[in-house]
Amino acid sequence: MTDSEYDVVVIGGGSTGTAVARDCAMRGLKTLLLERDDIASATVGTCAGMISSGLKYSDEPDIMAMCSKEVVHFNHIACHIIMKNPILAPLLELSDAASDSSYVDSYSAHAEERDVPAMLFLTPEASREIEPMLHPDIIASVYYEEFFIDPFRLCMLQALDAINHGATVRTYCEVIGFDINNNTELEGIIFYNRVSGTTERVSTKLVINATGPWAHKIAKLADEELDIRLNKGAHVILDRRVVNVGITVKAIDGRWIYLFPHENTTLLGTTALDTWEDPDSLVASFDEIEYLLQSIETILPSIRETRIIRTMAGVRPLVPEWKRPEGKVTRGYRIIDHSETGKTKGLISFTGGKLVMCRHMAEAVTDLVCKKLGKAAACTTHTQALPGNDADVDVAALSKDFGISLHALERMRARRGTEMLKVLELTKEHPEWKTTICTCEPVIEAEMRYAIREEFPQTLNDLRRRLRLGTGPCQGTFCTYKAAAILSEELDLGGDDFLVDILDFRAERWKGIRQSMRGEQLAQEELTLGMYSCVGNLDQSDVDYDIKPWEEGF
């Protein structure tokens, strides 16, 4: 077997793709992961990070049981990037509680396994003691607890762990075709390297299509039909954690929506709209933003006083069940072996699934892969920890030792667990790298340099996913140019590339800022334009800047 011959090529660097690559590599398969953009750059990067107990799917008891078990596994392998959120579902009238109360029993049945209390009903007083912003007229609330994971770090750690186990991970490599022989056996895969601008080919025995909302397009490259239901979900992102606990409410159309504290922000979501748009160009609409605000306002009347920093929109790759609302479509996943549904031997696709199931999906497909390759190897992805999960870190002591603020170190721990010690090690030789580059999050220069060296980012946007750089209220106003300079130094880029990196990141941030712009964000934008257009004169720059998909058209 030469370097360019693989047992399995995984397409897609989202939660499922990275989980599959990790599982395949851990079972000793020669594995290549191809991602056309960056790790976690699409669907998973626009989710709330909830690894759900399956509460919403109480009519699918098997799925609920599976979700609960997966939460236990994640807490075992990735506890350093997980946070538990208590959640209140306040009721304004009795009909706000679901007519069928079986969800209380089915949630509580699995609660002990996840080490959370059974579902509780709270009085209005007790509810407001937990969250004083609640509407005075609530009659009761339901209390439960869910776990949340940093979706970017999860994907990154799965990819890094796959690499640790021998896999090759290639970002910015877009699959453009398959080699299929006369016996309809898939033999090779052809992809375009977007960094070098060249086309490459590798041989492989199997291909796993984990491309989420692009799954049907990849299948089409092998002339296979794949039915999938694409559904848009948008979030409004508020500055800081403005509620003490997560809040879920019935939206104005009767769906459930939520407000979750998440990292240094609060997420308000989501909408559900069937979509046929290019996922790359989707943004939240004014109606979606109002729908979410109007809905949460019924329970949290003061929500509009918060600082709205941006929106984000993603696409759910649902199982193709039609003529029913998004909420009624199964949250299970399907593994489609195209040798059975069509003719191509060696191509396997996913539809459906949820973040919480990504490891389970990987296990199932890797079982199938091993069977096809005649390999006997058991899955260990639920027992072996992801990098950084090893032990707890005493950030208070580290803060004293290194003279770095406790808050900065706590945030770093939430991304890296014990791996943060490697970052801090860098500051011994370079104390100046203790400088805070992104003050909103915060992120210090040493972590930025470490991520550039160890986590293969190409752009500032890639660094954002690894570090939460530029995700705070200023949306990169103050860190974009500083971080671009550091990226330029580390990657030895030219002067034009430095400016392109700045423009790229501004474009990506603007994509989400623009739709919900109001209040303080107007002043923030005036400042941004004052810096980059007025002083930096970048609006007049003649560097080779590629128009982004969401910037096209009129």
Added chain:
Amino acid sequence: MKLKSDILVIGGGMAGLVAGIIAAESGATTLLLRKGQSATAYSSGAIDIIGYLPEATEPFSAPSEGLAAIAGLYPLHPYGVVGYGDNVAPEEVVDTIIERVRDSVVWLKDRLEGTIASVVGDFQSNFSPISILGTTKPTCLVQTTMNPGDIHEREDSVLLFAGITGYPDFNPSSASKTYLEDRIAMGQPPHKVGFCMTKIMPFGKSFNISSIEIARHLDHKGSIETLAEQIDVQVKRIGATHVAIPPVLGIRHALKSKLELEKAIGAEVFELLGFPPSIPGLRLQLALEEVYTKAGGKLLAGHEAISSSRKGKTINSILARSPRREISIDTKAIILATGKYIGGGIAGNENGIRETVFDIMTVTGEYHSAKDIVPSRVTHRLEISPMGQQIQTCGLSIDPQFRPIREDGLEWAENVFAAGAVLAGYNYSVEKSGLGVALTSGYGAAMNAVDRIKGVA
């Protein structure tokens, strides 16, 4: 508490302070309310008059050229309004604009002479100072400490970018590459550029050092010498004729620092155009405040105008609030110079865009009502482009006397004048016209206010 003034200025940035100085110098009793830090204090130290037409990509080589173009294409631009008046014939409008803007530039240069924010450059031509990114931009005036001298004219010029370890706002390696690539593309000097790092540790630590800390440190006698020693070695290493450093040379003694550095290293030294927090912006703010108070104006910092009372066609009193007190101020004329979104003069949300002190009608850059405009609807899909963002052109529409107007086109009040970023119809970040419009409109609004109270009195 009750106070009285002839002219009350609301807002303490460039427009408000210029208006206040004009008013106070005219002999009028002048009060100025300032809520917080102004956008002027965040500015780079360059005073732009006009660099580009909106959406155009060719810079103007002289402000007069740009003003003539604005007058022809955008007659409702604040610069266009400068040219109107009862005694200006249509064919004299362009010359009148140029003359009035020139007058205000000459006036400002004179007032800033000898202050901590003295400026160089003149109305005859734009020039291209260098930013901390290594890019250049056309501007009219820069602070004396920021004068790049003959760097772009001298064939043998060699530029050294000097950074400061642990001060992340300026990275000399990226800036020098960007700048050199640009000069090579233009085929112009300098043909050689280098960079170095220096160590300045105001508090003994080598990380998280801010511009304010460095500037205060360099204001102390003797502290420039250690910097000079470090730069001197690097100047000799590459044979630099010029040294570019971030804008941190001092708050009160920056010019002295520059001259001392130059003497010690034998090369010209200049500060780059920087981003907030901006020391040159702070110097400009402080210098203008000093000129204002010297002229007899009274400054009420930390005071916000919260309501007003009207008598017929005039506003005769304003209620101002600070954390500790409320003051009622009787006044004969008001100059509204509250800025845009940073300054707080204009605010917007999903229900529309409004003026925050008097709730005067707002308009978009195309002079449609902005009252019910959702901010995102007046934005462009490209954030940073010569098209700019129309949201940044929203504000007040004014009559030829700089008085904000109502829906019917008449002035909102006979004695209320407006100046600076609160005005609609110009986009300073793409035009490179920010402080220039603030200066000219502040100057013009105050002249009109003075005329009015003299007439009334």
